[in-house]
Amino acid sequence: MTIETQHHRKLIELIKYPIITDKTTKNIEENIYYFAVDKKANKNNIKEAIEYIFNVKVNKINTLSQPKKIKKVGKFKGYISQYKKAIIKLDNKYTINLFEES
Template sequence: MTLKTQLDIVTSPIITDKTTKNIENNTYYFNVIRKSNKKEIKRVIEELFNVKVKKVNTLNIPPKTKTIGRFKGKITRYKKAIVQLHEDYKISLFDNE
């Protein structure tokens, strides 16, 4: 698999208050494409960040309707991957780590 397709599977990390708290437990959250499976996600994370993955959980987030003033729109559906690493490994998502 080439680097371009690896970056196509894992689109971006999810950075929120909850996810930054879980970094202490070696748990990281990523947006991934909806067609990917757990084995592909595990292999891509291990190759991209040079870490050893312990467990991968996935969630399909359904589309949500949002209203801003009188306008209604939808947030697209996506897939979230929760990746837990072994104790000896870390992923540096921020510059100061």
């Protein structure tokens, strides 16, 4: 494998999945998208990954680390896994199609 393909594979692995809730779907109209990303990713890596994967231009990125949450089921207690959230504002000319047209 060449160095370039390894770099592209790492970029693809940085972005885990889009976060889709009522609030995030309303923000899609304003060209703001939410993604769960790798905990070790920084803003430059996230920007490079989004621009490579979706072929768009990113204007602004905000990131925040979600805290671990306690989940109780009966007498058992566990934790919901922690992840980093990236809030991405795209340039007005670009959009990302997260939902398939049927």
